[in-house]
Amino acid sequence: MVRPDPAGAGLTTGALARRLGVSPTTLRSWDRRYGIGPAVRGEGRHRRWTPQDVAVLEAMCRLTSAGVPPAEAARTARSGSEVPEAVVAPDMTLPEAGRARSHAGGTLPLGDVRQECRGLARAAVRLDAPAVEQQLASAIRDHGLIVAWQEVMVPTLHAVGRKWASSGDRYVEVEHLLSWHVSSALRRHTRPLSAQATGPAPGPMLLACVPGEQHSLPLEALNAGLCERGLPTRMFGGAVPAEALSAAVTRIGPAAVVLWAQTRSAASVPLAQHIAGAQWGVRGARARTAVMLGGPGWLGRSGKGMLRPTGLRDALDQLSGLYAESPPGEPQ
Known part of the structure; x- marks a missing residue:
């Protein structure tokens, strides 16, 4: 419960904004547009917010955070009625169109x-x-x-x-x-590495942004999805230098390397070809890695023989299938 200030006049707009995590401008806008204003106004029309006002605004914040349009959220908050369950958590058993x-x-x-x-x-x-x-x-x-x-x-x-x-x-x-x-x-x-699948199998999936590329969130989503499926990964993150990437490939012998490029200027086909051609292992049993090109930067670029997923689910399915189809120790 928010207590009024010692003078008993209620909270100032600035103090309330800090409590709720919104800007003072937002509070004034809600007052002007939707009539969610303070019950008490001090000298000079300064706003003072009582505990009852704060309760309404807390409901307003919960509703708008759940995606309810502000006007509808304001009506519900002012009425003091309970938030409908369907508004907070829509029924996800419906088909996509519904x-x-x-x-x-x-x-x-x-x-x-x-x-x-x-x-x-x-x-x-x-x-x-x-x-x-x-x-x-x-x-x-x-x-x-x-x-x-x-x-x-x-x-x-x-x-x-x-x-x-x-x-x-x-x-x-x-x-x-x-x-x-x-x-x-x-x-x-993302599941901890200790909980990932171990035992005889091809190497882990190596995930890296190409040099100059810092947008690693899509790779983080892919990493979480692979770990969810119990597949081992090595997440290198943004802007991995070409020399470091090549060294890592030969050291760990990955089942696949995913190269993410958000922009066309960062997507380097020669680098992808170099990684695809890298070999490791003893003479007579040399192995190579599969290369997956992810991100809009690769659109229109040549990537013959490389995996080109259409989205996160497709990338997970392709990599899972690749991992399952490669017997331990078999050259790729």
């Missing part, structure tokens, strides 16, 4: 997306880290890793990126916060 989606406008240009994207975007714009973390965990728990990544995380990340690109330096803090929490959620979902 799943709840939101078309309501929001701060970010999301388009026709899952309701969870709306809530995640609003929480990110408010820099509400606890809400972002909770929603990401719920998305993975309720939908599974693949759907959570493709239909919740990626659309929201893209929307933040577009807003940043069109607004100069604004919203960069939103993108950084959201990216960090997405990475954290994916890593929490």
Whole structure:
């Protein structure tokens, strides 16, 4: 329970904004647009928020974080009624076409997306880290890793990126916060190395961004998915130098190497060909690795004989099949 200040006049707008993790501008906007304002106004029309006002705003924050459009959230919060279960956790047993989606406008240009994207975007714009973390965990728990990544995380990340690109330096803090929490959620979902499959089998999957490429979140999602399937991985992350990548391939003899390139300028076909041609093992039983090219940077680039997945599920299926079909010790 939020207590009023010692003077008994209630909280100031700045103090309440800090408690709720929203900006003072947001509180003033909600007051002006939806009538969720303070019961007490001090001298000079300064807002003072009572515990009852705070309870309404806490409900407003919970509803908008769940993806409810602000106008509808305001009506529900003011009425004091319970949040319908279907709003907080839509029925995921429905087929894809029947799943709840939101078309309501929001701060970010999301388009026709899952309701969870709306809530995640609003929480990110408010820099509400606890809400972002909770929603990401719920998305993975309720939908599974693949759907959570493709239909919740990626659309929201893209929307933040577009807003940043069109607004100069604004919203960069939103993108950084959201990216960090997405990475954290994916890593929490990744099984520890000690729990991964061991025993006689081809080498692990090596995941790396090409030199000059820092966008490692898609690889983190793939790493989590492979670990979920019990397949061993070696995650190298962003901007791996070519020499280091080649050295790692010959040292660990991976079953496959996934090279991620977000931009065309970073995608190097000669590097991919060099990795595909690398050999290791004793004379007469030399082995090679399969190479998977991931990311939009490879579009239109030649990659003969290399794996080209269409998405996360396809990448997981291709790599799982490759791993299962290679008998221990057989040259590739």
